Amino acid sequence: MSFKTILYDTADGVTTITLNRPEQMNSLNDEIVAELYDAMWQADADRGTRVIVLTGAGRAFCAGGDISGFGGQTPKQLITKLPRPFDMNKRPDYQTRHTYFPRLSKPVIGMLNGATAGLGLVYALCCDIRFAADSAVFTTAFARRGLSGEYGMSWMLPLIVGHANALELLLSARKFHAPEAKELGLVNRIFPAEKLAEETYAYAKEMAVWCSPRSLRVLKEQVYEAPFQDLAEAVRMANQDMMISNVSADFKEGTASFKEKRAPNFSGEAE
Numbered sequence: 001m002s003f004k005t006i007l008y009d010t011a012d013g014v015t016t017i018t019l020n021r022p023e024q025m026n027s028l029n030d031e032i033v034a035e036l037y038d039a040m041w042q043a044d045a046d047r048g049t050r051v052i053v054l055t056g057a058g059r060a061f062c063a064g065g066d067i068s069g070f071g072g073q074t075p076k077q078l079i080t081k082l083p084r085p086f087d088m089n090k091r092p093d094y095q096t097r098h099t100y101f102p103r104l105s106k107p108v109i110g111m112l113n114g115a116t117a118g119l120g121l122v123y124a125l126c127c128d129i130r131f132a133a134d135s136a137v138f139t140t141a142f143a144r145r146g147l148s149g150e151y152g153m154s155w156m157l158p159l160i161v162g163h164a165n166a167l168e169l170l171l172s173a174r175k176f177h178a179p180e181a182k183e184l185g186l187v188n189r190i191f192p193a194e195k196l197a198e199e200t201y202a203y204a205k206e207m208a209v210w211c212s213p214r215s216l217r218v219l220k221e222q223v224y225e226a227p228f229q230d231l232a233e234a235v236r237m238a239n240q241d242m243m244i245s246n247v248s249a250d251f252k253e254g255t256a257s258f259k260e261k262r263a264p265n266f267s268g269e270a271e
Contacts, residue, residue: 022058062120
């Protein structure tokens, strides 16, 4: 599949998807949103991809929605833009227009190379892991544009940074920088801008080699189900998952490779 507004590359088990509108600071319009969706699902279906890295071209990760496309859309029009048929077997919370990354079976690392604002911050929050350049700048932006928080930011942001911090960032819409984002827990790690790609890919490649794709899939599902469960249900589901894991091909290979002191050759298959 070819793309106009993103770049797509796979190497060493890692697929990199790059938002590629650098002159517009990778702001999002319908075309790039649709292409990103297709690219994400292409990577998720690719057996050669173990980890997905999402980043932006140029000096921004994503500056938010393309302001030239704002306004004039009714709730019905937004609903009809959902890019994939509803899957009755999956949680509806992760089947919305932008917040579908938790539904992907593979880890998504956000490599936040620069400005991350508004809807761009929503996409960053949807990534499973976030690494940022020390020069990256963040803002929720909405309050300073006369907008409300969109696409679940008011649900995701408190989960990641806490209730009080989320309210402060949303209500002030102030800019904050990578070190504060790290302190708040919004990003996992920060690196000098010139080292960001090197460090991110070292991490992603290690995960691709040493971690079972089946384990990654199940662990991700467990974490994203947790906000909707009580502890008893989480324990019950974890016990069921562990019983299945104990007879999986990846468990056998993980045990064998540990004993033989070698890199594993995981298949990702259940048996």
